[in-house]
Amino acid sequence: MKNRPNEVVYNLEASKFNWDIAPGKTIEAWGYNKQLPGPELRANVGDTLVVRLTNHLEEPTLIHWHGLRIPAAMDGTDVVQKPLAPGEVFEYRFVLPDAGTFWYHSHANETVQMERGMYGSLIVEDPTDPVFDGDKVLMIDDMKLNSDNEFTRPGWFVPRIVERHDGREGDTLLINGKENSVIDIAAGQTERWRIVNSSSARYFTLHLGGKEFKMIGTDGGLLEHARTLTEVLITPGERVDIAVGPFEEGETILLESLRYSRSTFLRPKRQQFATVNVGEQKASIAYLPETLRVIEPLARQDAAITRKVRLSVGPSLADGMDFLVNGDVHAHDKPVKVGELQIWEVSNTSLMDHPFHLHGFFFQLIEENGKRPEYMAWKDTVNLPPRSKLKIAWMPDDRPGRWMYHCHIIEHHAAGMMAHFELV
Ligand code: C2O
Numbered sequence: 001m002k003n004r005p006n007e008v009v010y011n012l013e014a015s016k017f018n019w020d021i022a023p024g025k026t027i028e029a030w031g032y033n034k035q036l037p038g039p040e041l042r043a044n045v046g047d048t049l050v051v052r053l054t055n056h057l058e059e060p061t062l063i064h065w066h067g068l069r070i071p072a073a074m075d076g077t078d079v080v081q082k083p084l085a086p087g088e089v090f091e092y093r094f095v096l097p098d099a100g101t102f103w104y105h106s107h108a109n110e111t112v113q114m115e116r117g118m119y120g121s122l123i124v125e126d127p128t129d130p131v132f133d134g135d136k137v138l139m140i141d142d143m144k145l146n147s148d149n150e151f152t153r154p155g156w157f158v159p160r161i162v163e164r165h166d167g168r169e170g171d172t173l174l175i176n177g178k179e180n181s182v183i184d185i186a187a188g189q190t191e192r193w194r195i196v197n198s199s200s201a202r203y204f205t206l207h208l209g210g211k212e213f214k215m216i217g218t219d220g221g222l223l224e225h226a227r228t229l230t231e232v233l234i235t236p237g238e239r240v241d242i243a244v245g246p247f248e249e250g251e252t253i254l255l256e257s258l259r260y261s262r263s264t265f266l267r268p269k270r271q272q273f274a275t276v277n278v279g280e281q282k283a284s285i286a287y288l289p290e291t292l293r294v295i296e297p298l299a300r301q302d303a304a305i306t307r308k309v310r311l312s313v314g315p316s317l318a319d320g321m322d323f324l325v326n327g328d329v330h331a332h333d334k335p336v337k338v339g340e341l342q343i344w345e346v347s348n349t350s351l352m353d354h355p356f357h358l359h360g361f362f363f364q365l366i367e368e369n370g371k372r373p374e375y376m377a378w379k380d381t382v383n384l385p386p387r388s389k390l391k392i393a394w395m396p397d398d399r400p401g402r403w404m405y406h407c408h409i410i411e412h413h414a415a416g417m418m419a420h421f422e423l424v
Pocket residue numbers: 064066105107237357359406408
């Protein structure tokens with residue numbers, strides 16, 4: 001809904017509601033505007049986004065704008081904002097500095113609120129974006145439901161520590177809030193699909209029946225060059241934009257997640273999320289340029305490390321396991337100075353994977369286990385396999401305030417694998 005030029009206004013009402021994930025299969029969801037996912041927000045780069053959030057839940061909530069380079073006060077975490085009590089209204093207002101695929105989600109009691117559906121996408125378009133025949137957002141999620149389609153929480157000590165250890169994964173597989181969804185595409189056409197992993201803990205290895213697709217973008221917008229792939233791993237919090245097609249009329253393609261072992265007690269499975277149906281032939285206007293954009297490197301691979309961030313797990317008497325950043329739960333990290341290039345060594349000394357997410361800033365991967373990464377990209381979330389080490393570079397621009405980073409497996413975040421720091 002456009003009001004004044006350059007101002008895009010949305011109202012989001014957080015509430016509980018019944019949602020059909022399949023015909024006759026109804027869950028009690030929590031979400032925005034009684035939709036799961038919440039409304040797809042779209043605007044142009046440079047627009048001012050205004051979102052009025054009203055909390056109709058019976059508990060406090062907040063919205064975090066995942067991946068957006070906005071002022072700290074708008075980041076929607078409890079280190080910058082008092083959570084909205086039931087009945088309260090808050091207006092988020094900020095300029096959209098970058099084009100790309102972003103998302104919003106609750107940042108309060110996330111293991112419940114996000115699991116039940118409090119998320120949606122925010123697509124920022126640029127008039128110079130490559131042209132496609134269609135543009136779809138696919139939000140990946142899974143839910144753990146009992147046979148009455150209820151969200152039960154593990155009550156006993158052992159199931160509780162297993163969920164804390166592994167993150168919550170369930171066998172109800174959703175794309176845009178629906179089980180077994182059908183995605184239509186016309187034969188002969190090429191579309192841009194923006195994939196968002198909004199699950200609590202699921203590692204999603206996208207596979208389109210072995211068909212090649214082109215990865216064109218990720219968290220911080222377009223890559224320099226498209227990468228031709230048949231599968232791509234998307235960990236919780238990450239986004240991947242792909243160009244798909246052209247396909248032939250009458251084809252049916254499975255959209256699956258391939259097996260990925262993230263070294264937990266969960267057995268890796270190959271699972272079907274959706275079916276792609278190829279309809280009647282249509283003309284195409286899609287055009288993908290050779291260079292999508294130029295990304296200037298922030299630092300060389302050998303740049304001196306300015307900070308070390310170590311992710312680890314340790315025993316806890318009460319809960320079996322604690323999830324730590326530099327040996328601490330919910331850590332306070334040292335301040336960062338505006339304008340001082342940050343070279344962080346992020347290491348994972350544990351024996352399971354963790355997706356590391358930095359709020360409010362894009363970083364570049366400059367080294368991956370001693371090697372130079374295969375391609376250049378702007379990221380805000382990156383996976384760390386067991387015993388791996390990454391070097392990331394990021395530039396703190398003039399947006400002072402409190403920021404955070406954490407593991408995007410929501411149960412690990414809740415169990416302490418997060419830190420916040422002051423940008424001064
Ligand atoms: Cu999507 Cu604090 O993160």
